[in-house]
Amino acid sequence: MKYQLRDYQQEASGAAIRFFRCSGNENGLLVLPTGAGKSLVIADIAHRLDGNVLVFQPSKEILEQNYAKLKSYGVEDCSIYSASFNSKEIDRITFATIGSVKSHMEDFNHFRYIIVDECHGINPQGGMYKDFFDCAARKILGLTATPYxxxxxxxxxxxxxxxxxxxxxxxxxxxxxxxxxxxxxxxxxxxxLKFLTRTRPRVFHKVIYQVAIQTLLQRGYLSKLNYYDMTILPQEGLRRNSTGMDFDDRSLFEEYQRVNLQDYIVSIIKRLQQPKSGIPRKGILVFTKFLEESEALCKSIDGCEMLSGATKKKDRERIINDFKSGKIKVLANVGVLTTGFDYPELDTVVMARPTMSLAMYYQILGRAIRPHQDKEAGWIVDLCGNIKRFGKVEDLSLIERKPGEYIIQGIADNQCKQLTNCYF
Structure with missing residues (x-):
């Protein structure tokens, strides 16, 4: 099947082609919201470029999506280089994971173009990506919905x-x-929260194209989201951990016990299964911080299962397939399914954990933002103060205050706020 790109996807692809063909060595960013069709854009870019293209993905699931989209163009000179697939093939266009490439960097010296999907995951201070980029000496194009x-x-x-x-x-x-x-x-x-062009050291230098979430919502390309702030967890009693980047686990666990969060989650899920409208939700995806909350949910709710980083691969695939087919009605997960989980029918997300990361918040809400003909709106149910902290994702906007100085702005706690390059 040949896909027809939307106008903004064509514009994004065109901007990428111009970026690679122009002189200079600055790395560029394409900022496309969750649900905007990044895999299609990547496929079109790779198809149009006239040399060897290396595309990095952070996970097996995202690699599989991107590879499948390119194959849909009828492109045959493409391959997968990833231990997760038991495949180490190199072709004109190669989809890879950095862990598999890292030990064989010399085999990729001939690649002219480098594309990184979900590029916000790159650590500018060090790591496998930085080691590869230091040796690559070529321009890099990054794609992300969360450029911070x-x-x-x-x-x-x-x-x-x-x-x-x-x-x-x-x-x-x-x-x-x-x-x-x-x-x-x-x-x-x-x-x-540092915008990716303002980290030190800096990997990316400029935004070459962006489209706003609000634009895609207005044009019907994304699902409307309904927000329900049902916070039971007071933020004032939470301590930060030693880095200041997240809440202290012990403090969080003590507060969970004090407010009896486990029972509250169960009561909320039961209410969602029997809404006033009488129309049950098609799928309820719950994000928890600790295993205890997910385990308690599974014991109390019929048809509920859970996923965590410890779930075996074959069990993970079965559980996800059963959830998508409707056999599993409620899926609780701990630290997984924030990216690469493509299920447009999903209509309910429950945030039963607080976060100080706007990227995590956005990625979690993004699981319900993909449109589907049978979905009137995605429901976002927040139990832990995240909506008040970050606001609605459709209110996020990327602003260039002066040449090269980008910020993300939003409406949080009923105030217009700068959300990047400021203290949290």
């Missing part, structure tokens, strides 16, 4: 509670350290 990355950071405040920054000159820096020592300035572990 959570980073640990110290926030310095003066005696009046105002944020202060360390001076760059040696004398000013010494005075700053003296004030820290005398407690005129205090430091606190916080985190910053």
């Amino acid at each position: 990355r959570l980073s640990a950071s110290l926030q310095y405040t003066d005696s009046n509670g105002r944020t202060v920054f360390r001076p760059k000159d040696e004398h000013g820096s010494q005075e700053f350290d003296d004030k820290l020592h005398s407690r005129e300035i205090t430091a606190e572990n916080k985190c910053i």
Whole structure:
């Protein structure tokens, strides 16, 4: 089957072709929302380029989707290089996972074009991707719906509670350290969502094309989302972990027990199974932080199963297939299914865990944003204060305040807020 690209997909593909053909060595970003059809865009780009193309994916599921879309074009000179598939074939267009390529980088020196799907997962400080890119000496194109990355950071405040920054000159820096020592300035572990073009070191330099979630919603390409804030977990009692990038597990677990979150999740799921409309939800996907909540849900709800990182491969495939077929009505999961889970019929997501990561929040909600003819709207049910923290995903917008300086803005807690490159 030959796919017909939508106008924005054609524009994204065209921008990528121009990016690769123009001079310069700056890496570029395509920002396309979840459900925008990134696999189709990648397929079109790879098909149109006139040299060897290496496409990286973070998981087997996403690799399989991207490879299948290219094959649908009738392209035969493509292959898979990934241990997950027991395949190590190199062709003009090769879909790969970085772990499989890392030990054989010399075999990929002839590749002219490098594309990275879900590129927000690249650690600019180090790791397999950075090692490969350091050796590649070629332009890189990244695709993502979430062009930001959570980073640990110290926030310095003066005696009046105002944020202060360390001076760059040696004398000013010494005075700053003296004030820290005398407690005129205090430091606190916080985190910053850094836009990918503003990380240090920097992997990506510019956004070459983007389309807004709101645009795709207005044109009917994404499913409408209904938000239900049913938070039972007060945020004030939660402590941060040592990095400042997430909530402390012990503090979180104690709060869960105090508010009896396990029983609350069960009661919410039972209500969702018997909504006032009388029309049952087609699939309920629950995200929990700890195994205990998912296990309790399975014991209390008929037709509920769970997934975690420890679930065996064959059991995982069976459970996902049974969920998609409707045999399993409720699927609880711990730390999985945030990306690469393509199930357009899914109409209900329950967030039974808090997060400080906008990327995780967006990816979780994105499981319900894919449109389907039988789905009037996706329901987002939040039990842990995430909607108040980040707002609705359709209100997120990418803004270039001045040339090359990008931020993500949203409406959180009824206020228009900058959500990247600021302290959380």
